[in-house]
Amino acid sequence: MKLHVGADIGGTKLAIRMTAPDGTVRVDTQVPSTDWEAAPVQEAARWLLSRIRPALPEGDEIAALGVGAQGCDTQEHCAHLTAALEALGVPATVVNDGSLLVPAAGLADGIGVIAGTGSIAVGATADGTVLFAGGWGWVLGDEGSAPAIVREATKAALTAYDERRPDDGLLAELLAHYCAADAPALARAVNDAPNPGTWGPAAPAVFRAATAGSASALTVVDDAATHLAALVGRLRARGAVGETVVAAGSVVLGQPLLANRLRARLGTNHPDLTLRLLDVPPVAGAVALARARHGAVTRA
Template sequence: MRVLVGADIGGTKLAIRVAAPDGAIRADVEIPSTGWDAAPVEQAARWLLDRVRPALPAGDEIAALGVGAQGCDTQEHCARLAAAFEASAVPATVVNDAALLVPAADLDHGIGVIAGTGSIAVGTDAGGTVLFAGGWGWVLGDEGSAPAIVREAARAALAGHDAGLADDGLLSELLAHYGADDAPGLARAVNDAPTTENWGPAAPAVFRAAAAGSASALAVVDDAATRLTALVTRLRARGAVGGTVVAAGSVVLGQPLLADRLRAGLGAAHPDLTLRLLDVPPVAGAVALAAVRNRGAGTGTSA
């Protein structure tokens, strides 16, 4: 059978969905995305195809591929990666992984916001030009992502310690997570391995502290929501269209406090917008893109 294949490549996992032309799901596979890099595009295309092909049911062939990829942060980059798949005789559409959220929600227009291992906001203007905001990595930004929340929480806890303030619960939660004895030990634990793998898993500790009444932890969460809202504001200022913000990612979906604060921030800044938490896997949006690409396979359209 000639099938539609969707791939959602995130910071920690690769989700692959294989669907029949009528939409029936034939396979769902989730594996680590270790080794993924969106550049160079030829290598990236080989990396993904080497993982997609073993996921196909016996006898299936790829009719079209839809890809949402972390690291495809410009329209030009996405087009080059799509062309690399085409060079392997695989009709493809490639977008940033956040751009999967709107089609996954069965919407034609809207703004996608991911807050998970990384964060980014993606929309389109009335002419179809893709617009990006954020997504600059956990060292410089990635507002609202797990590593960024931990980065800001560690800074807040250590600043409070420097000021001689009593721990309001944030420092102790971070110390417990890292198995550190004191503030210098926390600084070493965070600084010695400045990676998403070291920082990200500590995010639940920040939310536990906020739930227990830590004002400093709550301020970190509020700041994350404010910064995510600012990404949406930047996109709308550049002409992004649609009345819905579709949010996904492990942090915004797994931590109701952040979702609530983001909803409040969007309501204050953009009363006409609705926040929708995505309730289907984003890879469903990749399959939708593959379906569109399959319908246009004879036109030469690739992205």
């Protein structure tokens, strides 16, 4: 049987879904993506197929592949990776992983916002030109992502410590997460392993502090929501179309406080937009791309 295969490559995992022509899900699985690199595209294509092909049920084959890939941040890069996959015999469509959200929601247009391991907003103009905002990585930005929230919260807690202001609960939550005895130990803990795998998991501690009434933590969350809303504004200023912002990612979906703050910011700045939290896996959007690609091959 020829299957429509979707792949969603994020910062920590590769989600793979394979469906029969009638839409029946045949495979739904995840594997780590910690060694994923979007370039060089030839190596990226081989990396992806080496993880997809072992998951194919015996006797089945790939009719077409839809891919949402972290790190494919320009149309040119996506086109080059598409060509690399097709050179290996697989009809494919490749987009940035943020571009999966709108088709996954069953919409023809809109703006996708991811806030998870990283953050990015993706939209398109009326003529189909893909637009990106953010996604520069946790060192430079990615505001609203788990590592960036922890980065800003740690800075806020240590600034308050330097100024000898009483802890409002944020420092205590961070100390507990990192099993650190005091502020200097916290600084060592985050600096000794400065990577998303060390910083990101501490994000729930920031939200616990915010929920318990920490003004410092609430400011960090508010700032994150403001930055995510600003990404949407930048895309609209460049011509992005659609009436719906589709949000996904572990932070915005897992932390209602951030989602509510983002909804409020959008309501103030863009009252004509509706925020929709994606209630299906983004890989469903990749399957939709695969189905469309297979249809194009069949018609050709």
